[in-house]
Amino acid sequence: MFQIGVISQIKLQAxxxxxxxxxxxxxxxxxxxxxxxxxxxxxxxxxxxxxVSAEPFVFVIFFYLSATMFVYYIRSRVWKIPLITMFxxxxxxxxxxxxxxxxxxxxxxxxxGFSELLQSVLMPSLMxxxxxxxxxxxxxxxxxxxFSPIEEEE
Amino acid sequence: MxxxxxxxxxxxxxxxxxxxxxxxxxxxxxxxxxNAVSQPFLGIQEWISSRYVAIYQLVNTPQxxxxxxTSNIELENEVSRLQAQIIELEQQLGEKEVLEALLNYEQDNxxxxxxxxxxxxxxPSPFLHYIIIDxxxxxxxxxxxxxxxxxxxxxxxxxxxxxxxxxxxxxDPKSIVxxxxxxxxxxxxxxxxxxxxxTLEMVPxxxxxxxxxxxxTSGLGGAYPSNLPIGQVVxxxxxxxxxFQSATIQPVVDFNALQALLVITNFKPVDITPLIPVEN
Numbered sequence: 001m002f003q004i005g006v007i008s009q010i011k012l013q014a015x016x017x018x019x020x021x022x023x024x025x026x027x028x029x030x031x032x033x034x035x036x037x038x039x040x041x042x043x044x045x046x047x048x049x050x051x052v053s054a055e056p057f058v059f060v061i062f063f064y065l066s067a068t069m070f071v072y073y074i075r076s077r078v079w080k081i082p083l084i085t086m087f088x089x090x091x092x093x094x095x096x097x098x099x100x101x102x103x104x105x106x107x108x109x110x111x112x113g114f115s116e117l118l119q120s121v122l123m124p125s126l127m128x129x130x131x132x133x134x135x136x137x138x139x140x141x142x143x144x145x146x147f148s149p150i151e152e153e154e
Numbered sequence: 155m156x157x158x159x160x161x162x163x164x165x166x167x168x169x170x171x172x173x174x175x176x177x178x179x180x181x182x183x184x185x186x187x188x189n190a191v192s193q194p195f196l197g198i199q200e201w202i203s204s205r206y207v208a209i210y211q212l213v214n215t216p217q218x219x220x221x222x223x224t225s226n227i228e229l230e231n232e233v234s235r236l237q238a239q240i241i242e243l244e245q246q247l248g249e250k251e252v253l254e255a256l257l258n259y260e261q262d263n264x265x266x267x268x269x270x271x272x273x274x275x276x277x278p279s280p281f282l283h284y285i286i287i288d289x290x291x292x293x294x295x296x297x298x299x300x301x302x303x304x305x306x307x308x309x310x311x312x313x314x315x316x317x318x319x320x321x322x323x324x325x326d327p328k329s330i331v332x333x334x335x336x337x338x339x340x341x342x343x344x345x346x347x348x349x350x351x352x353t354l355e356m357v358p359x360x361x362x363x364x365x366x367x368x369x370x371t372s373g374l375g376g377a378y379p380s381n382l383p384i385g386q387v388v389x390x391x392x393x394x395x396x397x398f399q400s401a402t403i404q405p406v407v408d409f410n411a412l413q414a415l416l417v418i419t420n421f422k423p424v425d426i427t428p429l430i431p432v433e434n
Contacts, residue, residue: 014348016280053277054284054312054320098280105281110327112348120349121280 015124042068298423376424
């Protein structure tokens with residue numbers, strides 16, 4: 001609701017911040033949860049977004065689930081530091097999402113070209129998402145620790 | 155005794171002088187003299203008084219600072235409360251003005267039935283220009299119904315749930331609206347774009363498009379009612395080799411500040427898709 005009511009109104013050119021994507025990635029990176037839970041988080045988020053967005057429902061589900069799985073598989077394989085993994089994941093997922101859906105719209109006859117896709121949507125959205133990585137990561141980390149404090153080993 | 159006598163005389167003289175001075179003062183004859191004599195003393199008195207006040211303030215400052223701090227915090231809280239109240243009132247005033255304008259439009263255009271709706275969200279996708287409104291099928295809203303403001307056309311209902319509906323704005327890159335010029339008998343179409351700009355397309359080359367021309371819906375295609383204002387021509391793009399000329403449109407609706415809308419509920423859109431010939 002925060003994404004639809006507030007974040008969607010904030011634009012850089014035509015680019016928008018995808019707060020839900022960032023929160024999903026942060027959750028998967030921070031919690032070290034298993035694949036089933038990661039997919040459940042991705043499915044829940046994609047279901048909510050799919051209900052309100054005009055993007056095809058199947059595409060939204062596929063995108064968020066793919067993003068969740070991608071982050072799950074690279075979280076311990078590429079870098080050990082979650083924040084760096086998050087920067088990388090957000091960049092890759094944002095670029096792929098906008099490229100695939102943008103090209104789909106172009107082939108469907110939407111009134112814009114590839115250069116507009118890059119300049120007006122992809123790059124601004126990428127910038128907004130990258131800028132928001134650090135605050136979102138630490139916010140999710142803080143909230144997670146708030147709800148599930150780590151037990152000190154004796 | 156001699157000494158005493160002289161003392162009596164001296165006392166008498168002094169008394170006479172004193173009484174004389176008092177009488178002169180009461181008569182107002184001594185004022186210039188008193189003023190002239192007291193001037194230097196007043197200056198000295200003022201200096202002494204100001205130094206005293208300064209020293210008094212210095213001695214009592216800590217207590218005053220604490221009081222001032224407390225008072226300042228109270229006043230700051232009061233200012234914050236009043237500022238919040240002002241913002242709330244301004245918001246209410248803005249909403250009232252919007253609703254009043256919608257009501258006026260409804261009264262001025264009684265040929266259609268309207269339903270007021272509030273904007274409760276926007277599509278999260280950066281590619282798509284859609285908004286979410288707080289009216290759904292329970293309120294009699296159905297897919298395809300046109301959505302307007304008091305200024306002009308906003309878009310059409312794209313999808314409906316029981317409590318909410320999604321509106322495709324005319325600025326959406328996939329939106330196409332059949333239009334006409336108010337002053338000339340030509341039909342054209344407007345296309346949305348990814349940046350939210352609207353362009354007028356399919357205008358024949360022989361038409362003289364002028365900046366400021368008003369664009370209205372034509373009603374062709376059955377998707378929108380006719381004569382709904384859309385915008386004005388801002389700049390014309392005319393190339394000799396092109397079949398058609400195009401123009402940039404300044405929309406009459408501010409799509410970034412949409413709050414309240416009207417759904418035209420008695421308009422039934424016509425789906426002409428089955429009538430469009432399919433090329434084999």
